[in-house]
Amino acid sequence: MNIIHLTLKIWRQTGPESKGSFKTYESGPITTAMSFLEMLDVLNERLILSGEEPVAFDHDCREGICGMCGSVINGTPHGPEKKTTLCQLHMRHFKDGDTLVIEPFRSRAFKLVKDLIVDRSPFDAIIAEGGYVSVNTGGTPDANAIPIPTFTAEQALDAAECIGCGACVAACPNGSAMLFVGAKISHLALLPQGQPERSKRALAMVKKMDELGFGNCGNEKYCEKACPKGISISNIARLNREFMKAAFCSVEE
Amino acid sequence: MSWILTVLSSSIGKKYIMAVSGACLSFFLLAHLIGNSVSFWGKEAYNSYASHLHSLGFLIYILEILLLLLFLVHIVMGITLFIENLSARPNRYAVKEKERNWSASTMPYTGILILLFLVVHLVNFHFITKTVSTAELVKTTLSNPLIASFYLLSLSGLTLHASHGFWSLFQSLGINHQKYNKLLQLGGLAMAVIIGTTFILIPLLIVTTDSFLQ
Numbered sequence: 518m519n520i521i522h523l524t525l526k527i528w529r530q531t532g533p534e535s536k537g538s539f540k541t542y543e544s545g546p547i548t549t550a551m552s553f554l555e556m557l558d559v560l561n562e563r564l565i566l567s568g569e570e571p572v573a574f575d576h577d578c579r580e581g582i583c584g585m586c587g588s589v590i591n592g593t594p595h596g597p598e599k600k601t602t603l604c605q606l607h608m609r610h611f612k613d614g615d616t617l618v619i620e621p622f623r624s625r626a627f628k629l630v631k632d633l634i635v636d637r638s639p640f641d642a643i644i645a646e647g648g649y650v651s652v653n654t655g656g657t658p659d660a661n662a663i664p665i666p667t668f669t670a671e672q673a674l675d676a677a678e679c680i681g682c683g684a685c686v687a688a689c690p691n692g693s694a695m696l697f698v699g700a701k702i703s704h705l706a707l708l709p710q711g712q713p714e715r716s717k718r719a720l721a722m723v724k725k726m727d728e729l730g731f732g733n734c735g736n737e738k739y740c741e742k743a744c745p746k747g748i749s750i751s752n753i754a755r756l757n758r759e760f761m762k763a764a765f766c767s768v769e770e
Numbered sequence: 771m772s773w774i775l776t777v778l779s780s781s782i783g784k785k786y787i788m789a790v791s792g793a794c795l796s797f798f799l800l801a802h803l804i805g806n807s808v809s810f811w812g813k814e815a816y817n818s819y820a821s822h823l824h825s826l827g828f829l830i831y832i833l834e835i836l837l838l839l840l841f842l843v844h845i846v847m848g849i850t851l852f853i854e855n856l857s858a859r860p861n862r863y864a865v866k867e868k869e870r871n872w873s874a875s876t877m878p879y880t881g882i883l884i885l886l887f888l889v890v891h892l893v894n895f896h897f898i899t900k901t902v903s904t905a906e907l908v909k910t911t912l913s914n915p916l917i918a919s920f921y922l923l924s925l926s927g928l929t930l931h932a933s934h935g936f937w938s939l940f941q942s943l944g945i946n947h948q949k950y951n952k953l954l955q956l957g958g959l960a961m962a963v964i965i966g967t968t969f970i971l972i973p974l975l976i977v978t979t980d981s982f983l984q
């Protein structure tokens with residue numbers, strides 16, 4: 518375990534309407550075993566003691582499963598490690614003397630709340646349009662009573678890994694939510710339980726996504742690279758297919 | 771039938787329009803390339819190709835109108851997407867992502883370069899009262915170093931545009947399959963490079979050699 522010192526340039530903004538700017542802080546001694554959020558905790562304790570407002574950031578589980586954390590570190594959402602949430606990013610990946618620029622997720626659809634916190638409730642609004650199964654699917658089925666090929670089950674589970682963190686939107690130069698919506702649509706479209714509402718779901722979730730001000734996908738793949746759960750853009754292609762089938766081949770409008 | 775408008779004006783619907791018009795333009799590009807490649811076989815062959823093309827008469831007129839419509843759809847939709855996407859991400863990051871996807875990120879800009887090229891190109895060869903043979907016209911026009919450099923620049927832009935576009939159009943239409951992804955990705959890139967460099971060869975040979983189309 519080593520001790521490193523970092524220069525932190527952090528976005529400070531008191532509220533949604535106020536004008537924000539970067540403020541530079543010295544991290545003080547940081548052990549490389551700390552997580553990124555623990556490093557921010559250390560900074561905040563010092564800020565509190567000195568009477569300054571602590572840096573507001575989102576977090577909850579701190580084990581990479583809830584999707585609450587996330588900021589943009591030197592231009593990359595969730596920082597430089599692949600398939601890693603910010604809470605699971607450890608300080609051993611940085612060198613003594615590094616300068617880290619820490620910014621909030623930026624997109625029109627996610628309004629800034631304070632400092633590094635953005636409002637990601639537009640994702641909830643998209644889920645509310647159909648990211649669930651509302652028909653009665655009965656009690657717990659016997660194992661293997663509904664045959665699902667292993668490969669299909671794996672694909673559905675891979676899509677279900679999405680934790681709704683919003684890094685895909687933050688990474689996208691167009692502020693598009695296609696990777697998130699693609700993951701949610703895929704997860705249900707691949708499984709038998711998702712079939713009854715399949716067409717309705719695709720149309721409704723895309724409609725909501727457009728209303729909320731997310732941009733259009735340009736197939737630039739920044740989302741896939743930023744996603745802490747490794748959600749593949751093949752899910753975006755599946756969303757494109759699902760939407761096409763629902764729009765042109767189903768009776769739903 | 772109002773549902774069609776709803777579908778096509780959605781974010782995904784606009785991408786379908788972009789992809790289908792882009793695919794049709796790609797077929798035109800391929801046809802145009804094959805036609806112009808006849809110039810590698812010399813002046814007589816090229817002039818004979820040109821006169822055969824013009825002998826199609828009325829058919830060529832209809833094809834031209836269709837092509838114009840395709841370009842309009844692709845360009846108007848491309849510019850719409852560009853403006854919508856700018857406003858969907860109003861604030862940029864202070865630090866830029868290090869590994870950039872250049873061909874994809876420059877689509878609107880290479881697109882506009884192609885549009886400029888289109889205007890110059892049509893003024894050069896379409897809206898002109900012809901007094902000499904097609905081969906002579908091409909030779910004299912592209913012997914101008916300024917015009918030739920502009921052609922080289924825009925055709926490089928076209929190569930970049932197509933190197934993302936050829937793959938992207940499949941993804942936008944939902945065509946993504948683990949058995950074919952490599953083929954689509956590499957095939958798209960190869961097609962773009964082959965089409966681009968072959969086109970580029972024409973102005974390049976005209977400015978660097980005396981014998982081409984002589």
Ligand code: HEM
Nearest residue numbers: 735788789792795796848877878881882885935938939942
């Ligand atoms: C010979 C000419 C052209 C060909 C063959 C062509 C082809 C394509 C293709 C195949 C795509 C991919 C569609 C997709 O992502 O699904 C594309 C995208 C695009 N094209 Fe073109 N294009 C041409 C000219 C132009 C011109 C003149 C513009 C002028 C503005 C333009 C602007 C765009 C833009 C902005 C995109 C990206 C769309 C997006 O990110 O959603 N293109 N093009």
Ligand code: SF4
Nearest residue numbers: 679680682683685744
């Ligand atoms: S797709 Fe990935 S980046 Fe996007 S919300 Fe889900 S987990 Fe986060």
Ligand code: FES
Nearest residue numbers: 577579584586604
């Ligand atoms: S705090 Fe839960 S994923 Fe990071």
